[in-house]
Structures are given as C-alpha cells and as structure tokens.
Amino acid sequence: MKINEALEQSQELYPSGGGQTSFYELLDGENKFRIITGFAVMAKHWLNKQPLGVCFGLAKGCPICKANEEKKKEIVARQDLTDDEKFEELNKLKQSVSFVCYIIDRVDNTIKLAELPYSVSKRIGEWEKDTEYPFEGDVPNFDIKVTRDVKGRKYSTDVGISTIGKGLSAEDKELIGEQILNPEKFVNHMKKKSAKEAGVEYTVEEKVEQLPEIQVEEEQTDAPPDFLQPAGEPAPTPPDEEVTKEDIPF
Numbered sequence: 446m447k448i449n450e451a452l453e454q455s456q457e458l459y460p461s462g463g464g465q466t467s468f469y470e471l472l473d474g475e476n477k478f479r480i481i482t483g484f485a486v487m488a489k490h491w492l493n494k495q496p497l498g499v500c501f502g503l504a505k506g507c508p509i510c511k512a513n514e515e516k517k518k519e520i521v522a523r524q525d526l527t528d529d530e531k532f533e534e535l536n537k538l539k540q541s542v543s544f545v546c547y548i549i550d551r552v553d554n555t556i557k558l559a560e561l562p563y564s565v566s567k568r569i570g571e572w573e574k575d576t577e578y579p580f581e582g583d584v585p586n587f588d589i590k591v592t593r594d595v596k597g598r599k600y601s602t603d604v605g606i607s608t609i610g611k612g613l614s615a616e617d618k619e620l621i622g623e624q625i626l627n628p629e630k631f632v633n634h635m636k637k638k639s640a641k642e643a644g645v646e647y648t649v650e651e652k653v654e655q656l657p658e659i660q661v662e663e664e665q666t667d668a669p670p671d672f673l674q675p676a677g678e679p680a681p682t683p684p685d686e687e688v689t690k691e692d693i694p695f
C-alpha cells in the first residue's frame with residue numbers, strides 16, 4: 446500500500462488515533478534506514494503508557510474498543526470535569542497508529558520490521574506527493590534519516606540526499622534475496638492473534654491482487670521478478686508467523 450493510502454486508511458479505521466505518538470522502534474538520536482516495502486496500518490490500545498494489545502476494530506468486535514465506547518459516554522456525562530479535562534480523559538482512550546513496513550537498518554545492514562510513527566509516516570506521505578522525491582511504486586527510492594529528540598520525543602525526518610533515485614544496491618538485493626516481505630500479512634497476523642486472545646473470531650479480507658510489495662528494477666514492471674519467488678517452489682513464509690495455506694495470497 447502507498448503511504449498516503451495507509452495514512453488515509455488510518456483516518457477511516459482509527460479516526461481518533463492519528464495524532465497520537467506511536468510505538469518506539471526508533472531509537473533516540475539518529476536512525477538511518479531504507480524502506481523496502483509498502484505500508485500497512487496497525488493500531489494499538491494503551492493504558493497508562495502500557496500497551497493493551499493490537500486493535501482489530503470496533504466493527505470486528507474488538508473488546509477494548511467496545512469498553513472504550515462506554516467509557517467515552519461516561520466521561521462526556523461527567524459533571525465534575527471541565528471540557529479540557531474531558532478532552533484529556535478522552536485522549537487517553539485513543540489508539541496509537543503506526544505504519545508497518547520492512548526496512549534495511551543502515552546501522553547493521555539487516556532487514557527489520559519497522560513500526561513507523563504517525564509523524565514520520567506523514568512526512569514520507571508529503572514526499573510521495575512531491576514529484577521531486579522519487580518513489581518506486583509504493584516505496585521511497587532513497588534512504589531515510591529520522592532523528593528522535595530525547596527530551597521532546599519529537600521526530601525530524603530527512604531524506605538521504607546521496608541515495609536519491611539510486612535504487613537498491615547489489616548488497617541490498619542480495620540481503621533481500623528470495624524473501625517475500627509483506628507488512629499486511631504481519632498486521633493481519635497480529636490482529637488475528639489479538640482477536641484469538643479475546644475469544645473473538647476474526648476473518649481477514651485477503652486482497653486477490655496482492656503481490657509482494659518490494660522495490661524492483663524499472664524494466665521489470667510487468668511481473669514480479671524471478672528472484673522473489675522461484676517458479677514451482679512454495680512461497681517462503683516469514684519466521685514467527687503461524688501462516689496457514691489459506692493465508693498465502695498467491
């Protein structure tokens with residue numbers, strides 16, 4: 446998914462969550478990485494700065510969303526709170542939204558699953574709209590630098606100027622190899638897991654047209670390149686995922 450589609454979807458799915466500070470996969474100080482897939486939206490519930498679990502949506506029966514609906518009514522009805530205090534209390538019930546993608550960490554040059562916070566994702570979304578910043582499909586064609594300020598927990602996000610438009614290096618491609626990196630699959634897995642823990646049956650609408658979202662050479666736009674999935678071989682599954690045959694969309 447494109448970052449701007451993911452940002453839009455996050456507003457539809459979690460309208461109250463967008464502005465919240467997200468998960469901290471990024472470290473304090475300077476972080477450098479290369480995004481190598483599109484994005485998937487993931488929301489988490491929090492209580493007193495502790496994560497309660499991945500949200501799978503009020504409509505799908507998320508028990509925390511249901512409980513929060515009741516809590517919201519109670520907060521709004523309270524006579525002892527000012528409007529500002531009510532706003533603050535309601536704010537605590539919001540999910541935090543993050544944007545999940547696979548990256549190559551430039552610190553140790555390994556592939557990792559990143560949960561990019563809203564503010565960083567929004568900046569990437571602005572670049573996608575700006576024609577001066579090249580994208581290959583859904584993927585920014587440059588390295589990204591995110592600096593997290595320790596005190597304010599603020600993020601500033603920059604492009605790696607020297608990498609603009611240069612594509613992935615041979616080393617990067619070798620690192621990715623035959624892996625199929627699909628952030629949607631990870632998020633669906635997390636939602637299913639969360640639903641299972643809550644005793645709720647959760648089904649995922651798999652997109653039929655879903656293909657591995659990975660940066661490819663420009664001349665290879667017609668079909669996924671052979672190196673992603675050798676013909677006749679079963680699709681490799683990411684580690685740490687309980688993936689059944691039905692889960693594999695191709």
Ligand SMILES: [Zn+2]
Pocket residue numbers: 490499500501502503507508509510511
């Ligand atoms: Zn929820």
